[in-house]
Amino acid sequence: MTQTPSPTDESQLAVQLSEVWKTFPGVVANAGVELNVRPRTIHALLGENGAGKSTLMNILAGVYRPDRGELKLHGRAHQFRNPADALSAGIGMVHQEFRLIPSFSVAENVVLGSAPSVIKTRQIEARVAAMADKFGLRVDPAQPLWQLSMGERQKVEILKVLWRDAQVLILDEPTTVLTPDEVHELGEILRRMADDGRCIIFISHKLHEVSGICDEATVLRLGKTVASSLDMATTDSTELARLMVGASPTTPDRPAAATPGVALLELKELSARGDRGIDAFSDVSFQINSGEIVGIAGVAGNGQRELADVIAGLRPSTRGSLIMNDADMTTASPRQRFLSGLCYIPEDRLGVGLAPRLSITDNAILRVYRQQRRGPFIVAEKALSYCKGIIERFGVRSGDVDGPIAALSGGNLQRLLVGRELDSQPSVVVAAQPTRGLDVQGVKAIQDLLLERRNAGAAVLMISEDLDELLTLTDRLLVMEGGNIRGEFDPRTASRQEVGLAMLADTTAISQP
Amino acid sequence: MKRPRLHLREAPLPGGQPLAFAIGLTIALFVGTLLLLGAGHDPVRIYSRMFEASLGSPDAWAVTLNRAVPLGLAGLAVAVAGSMGLWNIGAEGQIMAGAIAASWVARIGGDWPGLVLIVAMLLAALGGGGLLAVGPAIARARLGVNEIITTLMLNEVAIRLAQWLIHGPWKDPGAHNFPLAPMLPDQARLPTLFSRAHCGLLIAVAVIVISSLAVRYTAWGYELRIAGSSEATARYSGISLSRKILTVLVISGGIAGLAGGVELTGTADRLTESISNGFGFAGIIVAALALMRPSGVAVVALLFGAVQIGGQSIQTLGVSSSVSTILQAFVLFGAIGAGVFSRYRILLDGEARAVPEEVNQ
Incomplete structure (x- = not known):
């Protein structure tokens, strides 16, 4: 299946990018990148x-234009002015955020924008079904999109680019929304497409997935190509990891075992509804003790987000009770919960945890401005010195503290948010996807802060989709699926497969139309 | 083929809004020129007359400032609500309610000393406007009823109430059966600053400055800005949204009511059906052009006052006063159109000028 890499003649390359430069204000995203596929x-x-991965792929897909550099497809030079140009040259991209219409059927979503002027639904559905069958993409073309899981939606996105006859498929971090089983399935689908004559560019930062799926790898670091077209069969993942991060990554030491104390957070048969008025989770019971990190694993959309909101007091519960520090908090306001020692790091950082249009200082003082008052005024010096303290202690790299918070990078936003929340020395911490989208140092910094809090005796609840993170960091691991706790694991002994199976409990049945 | 596209700037262009306003004014003058030429007038003569009548002399400035006062207060009323994402479309009615309340005080306090009477009238105006906003405020805060519709409908109620009072219980017996409210007592008139410019200017400036400072520097204003930026963040941090909505809408109504009180004691002799004079609706435009910032309201109100006064002055030259209305409309269109470019950049080649990857996450 895999061809041995040989010094290839230019015209044999499906895609050849050379010396690509792209700068954004203040950031050099690509500095002379090479890519040969x-x-x-x-x-x-x-x-x-x-x-610089996404920037490079956006250049290939015609979304950005490079400042400099050359793009050749099968030896012929191209210059794309927009995504339509790239698509007509056979390049299709599946973005991380899906661009689908929930009320349309699968087939309607697939043909959207390139549908024939007279839409014959059955005919189109039949063609979409035939195309899906060919590559093993199991979806029902007539099903409305909103009924589909994230994994199935991704298949619809792939069908969209295939429908437009793309020969080069770019998948931007395709596995982030998938369960381990679905990742495996995706690998098989991609293999069939490659065997059919296409080529696939698979963007990722998860090594263990890549090694099972891909033939070759190009590694970028800080906007430059550090290794080009490595043969995956002969390169081991330690070497790839070293190339990616620049130095040999130390496998994170399992944090010293906790000495759990009294229960600080206790859920008793708690239930709540989701945004659509349907039960998001029901009869969830567990407790977290002092000095313990409990993880909740699960595929997105299985009630974790709602659970975090209910604990934080942002969503009412319908049944059951919530005990915090021996006090019943089932109906307490978010502020009461904060005052009795709860802090919440929400999944939606910029829409819930932070106010996007306000300055860094304004956002930093959200929890303490009531203590910074003199008469009706907030004392500006107190606010500023508090903000600078947070920036310094939690390593936020920021420019102007009066500038809008939205100008900070993802990692710095999260450091500011987590720093602000942990600064109140909370006894109960609820963190929803606290490391998602962050780079290695950012992830490490946030994890360390949570561990530090645990070691100081807090009860920490960590909700994450990153199983590896949960397995290395937590003291106990719960799996949530379909709004229920499906099992409890000891992360020291549990295997990814075991936990993955629990995460999937019923979804395999759902994906069968 | 190069297709122009709009792309959101990371931050609005500094100084973009004043520039947009200037562009709007230029477009308005250009369109006005075409209209005037079409109607057989000499645009230069008309425009110079408009300028002279509105900004050409101290007397002209006095009239313009007197007009800018209610425009500015009404604009501030809309902007205060707008900074939290609420639309108070009821400033017109609240102005009327403020004027009615102030008239009522003048009726019972006809023999009070001037200063006491004026202060009492203005406080009553504040309360009257606020009172009219209480209903929409409670409905919005407790039940989520859209405040645009409730405030708009109450305009009609306030205007009918004024009509009933003028035609009925408050009709001046000495007015030979004309439907007129009695004149205000002499000591109820606001003192003048210079020419005909009255002290309402000081009141308006003070209220605008206090509001700006309150929004920018107080804990109350901080909570307001948080709630205006993201409701979810306000809830998350324990700021009571319903209480904020309630206070902000009532304050907004109160400021509009104050505009009615100032207009009554400053320029009108008595309560009339037309005392609100469209200021409440013009206030929406003023606030929109000031980007809902209390600090911007003063400047926009002054320019709008000048355009309105200039427009009235050219009626003696045989030009319809609707020219002024058309000019105002084009200032708005032009400025809002141009304002788009302070927030967006134009790209000619269809390339998405994106935020760098790191910031995008």
């Missing part, structure tokens, strides 16, 4: 967040 292969594009 041979036909009929799955090519991994590896790199940390901010390494």
Whole structure:
């Protein structure tokens, strides 16, 4: 299946990018990047967040224009002015955020924008079904999109680019929304497409997934190509990891075992409804003791987000009770909960945890401005020195503290938010997806802060989709699926497969139309 | 083919809004020129007359400032609500309610000393306008009823109430059966500053400055800005949204009511059906052009006052006063159109000028 890499003749390369430069105000995203992709292969594009992967692929897909550099497809030079140009040259991209219409059927979403002027639903559905069958993409073309899981929606996105006859498929971090089983399935689908004559560029920063799926890999670091077209069969993942992060990554030491104390947070048969008025989770019971990190694993949309909101007091519960520090908090306001020692790091950082249009200082003082008053006024010096303290202690790299918070990078936003929340020395911490989208140092910094809080005796609840993170960090691991706790694992002994199976409990049945 | 596209700037262009306003004014003058030429007038003569009548002399400035006062207060009323994402479309009615309340005080306190009477009238105006906003405020805060509709409908109620009072219980017996409210007592008139410019200017400036400072520097204003930026963040941090909505809408109504009181004691002799004079609706435009910032309201109100006064002055030259209305409309269109470019950049080649990857996450 895999061809041995040989010094290839230019015209044999399906995609050849050379000396690509792209700068944004203040940031050099690509500084002379090379990428060579041979036909009929799955090519991994590896790199940390901010390494320039997405920029490079957006250039290939016609979204950005490079400042400099050359783009050749099968030896012929191209210059794309917009995504339509790239698509007509056979390049299709599946973005991280899906661009689908929930009320449309699968087939309607697939043909959207390139549908024939007279839409014959059955005919189109039949063609979409035939195309899906060919590559093993199991979806029902007539099903409305909103009924689909994230994994199935991704298949619809892939069908969209196939429908437009793309020969080069770019998948931007395709596995973030998938369960381990679905990742495996995706690998098989991609292999069939490669065997059919296409080539696939697979953007990722998860090594263990890439090694099972891809033939070759190009590694970017800080906007430059550090390794080009490595043969995956002969390169081991330690070497790839070293290339990606620049130094040999130390496998994170399991934090010293906690000495759990009294129960600080206790849920008793708690239930709540989701935004659509349907039960998001029901009869959830567990407790977290002092000095303990409990993780909740699960595929997105299985009630974790709602659970975090209910604990924080942002969503009412319908049944059951919530005990915090021996006090019943079932109906307490978010502020009462905060005052009795709860802090909440919400999944939606910029829409819930922070006020996007206000300055860094304004956002930093959200929890303490009531103590900074003199008469009706907030004392500006107190606010400023508090903000600077947070920035310093939690390593936020920020420019002007009066500038809008939205100008900070993802990692710095999260450091500010987590710093602000932990600064109140909370006894109960609820963190929803606290490391999602951050780079290695950012992830490490946030994890360390949570551990530090645990060691200081707090009860920490960590909700994450990153199983590896949960397995290395937590003291106990709960799996949530379909709004229920499906099992409890000891992360020291549990295997990814075991936990993954629990995460999937019923979803395999759902994906069968 | 190069297709122009709009792309959101990371931050609004500094100084973009004044520039947009200037562009709007230019477009308005250009369109006005075409209209005047079409109607057979000499645009230069008309425009110079408009300028002279509005900004050409101390007397002209006095009239313009007197007009800018209610415009500015009404604009501030809308902007205060707008900074929290609420639309108070009821300033017109609240102005009327303020004027009615102030008239009522003048009726019972006809023999009070001037200063006491004026202060009492203005406080009553504040309360009257606020009172009219209480209903919409409670409905919005407790039940989520859209405040645009409730405030708009109450305009009609306030105007009918004024009509009933003028035609009925408050009709001046000495007015030979004309439907007129009695004249205000002499000591109820606001003292003048210079020419005909009255002290309402000081009141308006003070209220605008206090509001700006309150929004920018107080804990109350901080909570207001948080809630205006993201309701979810306000809830998250324990700021009571319903209480904020309630206070902000009532304050907004009160400021509009104050405009009615100032207009009554400053320029009108008595309560009339037309005392609100469209100021409440013009206030929406003023606030929109000031980007809902209390600090911007004063400047926009002054320019709008000048355009309105200038427009009235050219009626003696045989030009319809609707020219002024058309000019105002084009200032708005032009400025809002141009304002788009302070927030967006134009790209000619269809390339998405994106935020760098790191910031995007």
